[in-house]
Amino acid sequence: MINQTEHSNTDTLHSATEEAPANFLRVLTYHRVANPDPESPLSPQLISATVADFAKQMEFVSRNYRAVTMEAVLEAAVSGKPLPRRAVIITFDDGYYDLLNHALPVLTHFRIPATVFVPTSYPDHPDRAFWWDRLYGAVMFAPQEQLQDSPVGPLSLKDREARWMAVRRLQNHVKTLPHHEAMALVDTLYQTLEGDKTPRKTVMSWDELRYFHKSGITLAAHTQTHPLLDQIPLEEVRREVTGSQADLQR
Template sequence: MSLWEAAYRLAARGLSPAGGRARLSILIYHRVLPEADPLFPGETTAAGFDLEMGLLKRVFAVLPLGEAVARLKAGTLPARAACVTFDDGYADNATHALPILRKYGLPACFFIATAYLDGGRMFNDTVIEAVRRAKPERVDLGRFGLGEHDLSSPEAKARAIGAILSQVKYLPPDRREDTVAGLAAALTGAALPTDLMLTTAQLQALRQAGMDIGAHTHRHPILAKLDPAAVRAEIAEGVAALEGILDQRVGLFAYPNGKPGSDYLPQQAAIVRELGFDAAVSTQWGAACAASDPFQLPRFTPWSRDKARFQPQLLRNLVRSYF
């Protein structure tokens, strides 16, 4: 361990001591790619994830999320407690992330949107892969209410994807699927990939490897845009599918998109509580403490491509509180 890492461990212990004053850092990931994506060079690669997990283990005490939540409530967390989580259910979580987690002996929790298992494709990936394959340098998507976009370079395509997704993600699920299907047909005649998400066998392998599995709804809608009955139905369908595949109770939940106040509201958090979950996680940055709402636990996204900043970022995140 370097002197810097020893100093980071000492600082982390000061910010997150054991027991009732402990703070829990929960990291959030989505994909772990085999190599850098030209459209999104900042997306986590296997090499980057390997480096980050090594850095995490040398400074933090990494726990399974279910255990960490129970110990946070009980006031028995160890110093420097942290968890690793993944959202959505990408196949590369099994093919690339799992071997790295095993290498370092680290647990993780995988939140699964069940509609996309076994060959499905999330709406965002339909947009990404259609724009990636688009030939025109400029497109008019006005008939979908999505404006005109420059597609003349990888950087321009990335900007277009961001602008399009910011609009379609908030559509009702059926309309969202119809919109992205029409957009894909307008942009490219090429076949889009059907192997991006986990298979049932891969999901079972994650659980057999000792990983926690959590619910993430069925079709990944923005819950704040649904009525209470639809919220309950989306969550229940996802849980039922997971429990049928895994033959065990699922007690953890992640809000799709996860920003409190826009993607979910207190009334949706109340529904999650009423449905009998043990805890739920958001995408609000910060570290959880004993006073945090267990159904709105914050998570932190490691964002810098400069890995020398990874541990300092985690320390800064420990200072942030979210209740």
Template sequence: MILKSLAGVLSPGATHGRLATLIFHRVLSQPDPIFPGEPDIRRFDEILGWVKRWFDVIPLDEAVSLLAQNRLPARALTITFDDGYADNAENALPVLQKHGMPATFFVATSFLDGGRMWNDTVIEAVRHCRRPRLALGELGLGDYPILTPDQKREAIETILRQIKYEAPAERLEKVQAIAGIAGSPLSTTLMMRSEQVKTLRQGGMQIGAHTLTHPILARISDEEARDEMQGSKTCLENLLGEEVPLFAYPNGKPDQDYLARHARIAQELGFKAAVSTAPGVATPQADLFQLPRFTPWDQTPARFGLRMLMNSRMIRPQIAR
């Protein structure tokens, strides 16, 4: 009750409203020894239980409208997922429905129906590699012991960090080479099928666009960025037979992964709002095309709640576009 009261003080609603938005990517069936911080079903259920105690969870499109009208309820919070993993439909949806909570799922549409994101190719290649070491010296990426889950995680994180901001074509070439050297089987079922996107929508969830191929928008031309953003929107609208008014920037760090001009492009394409991965909360003065998102990964309700309260004190300013 104390945390709920404090949340109400920091986010009283109306003209003083503050919108908090949680961001997730996956909800696993079982804990992952390589990435123990990634929530599984039990952990996600626990988090939603805490959230339900302290916040008023509302759909993102409704929150955006209320924010713009100075009518946001006290302790307002929205839930979002990025990328379009199959476990969103298989694992996250039943837990959300159990708690009666809406969420918005941002889908990178080129990976639907058997595709795989480049970072997941690296992750799965290292995860399933049966060698004691992964030698990537010929690619300029180093040599890694990978006998334990911790060693595999360190290798994955180092490799991803080195190639994340390379040009898409060069990055893809290296990723394919890594998979070849690892000699690992690679899953084609990580991402949602089109029917699962429909299942989410029919289950009361919202669907948002997340580009076609998840590029770093700041590293491609404006024309390519526009095509990526529009293509994802069009694909989902054709799939669902309705408007898709919400967008999430891939990776989402302002001034690093996307720029102010991409917020203008989002508006020009007919989106009503867009979300970043900058921490903090949005007030009625916030830029609706650069809404912040944040999720604590603390393991206890007290620490999780306190970090949410700290995040509520970070006001994202209006940014001129």
């Protein structure tokens, strides 16, 4: 059985892992490991742990649990053999660049294996950013103080709190739309708001991902373009998944 925890501070992590029976597989899922920066155009909603908290969490894991690889989990699922008692697997979604400097040294220090799920159309393309980061940067750094024509009605951008509220309302609306319509809306808002548009590296390069792999980290498929899977046809879902798997095998 699986018990999954995300966005934990150390106390919450301790509570969540202690609640699970010893024979559960505990899954600690992360996105970014970074310190909040009000000047960053990347959404802080994807920060799962600060640098200091992540180090504390991995120290806690190393002292109290048995970190296992994705390969070991899959082998156990196929063979039916039990995993070690108090097994835990560490995963990271999206392959954000900050993992290279903030997560890998900690994992290496504590000898903890992990898995990074890579959306494979992003490495080596610093001009590409995830839609939620594009939307956040556009809204939070727009020169306007009002977005009059939005799909959720007029939105105040008068201060940081109002901009945060606008980001959340727009994100919630985007997730209700068919994927291609949703991405067209993000493109329109990105152009209309004239917020932060500086190209910057979001996802690790293929060379950096290979370095991760050589350091004992498993790389796994996470689609190619990271679409809203519940908003695209099943055949497109298949192409995204199989294409991502093929990209990782090259």
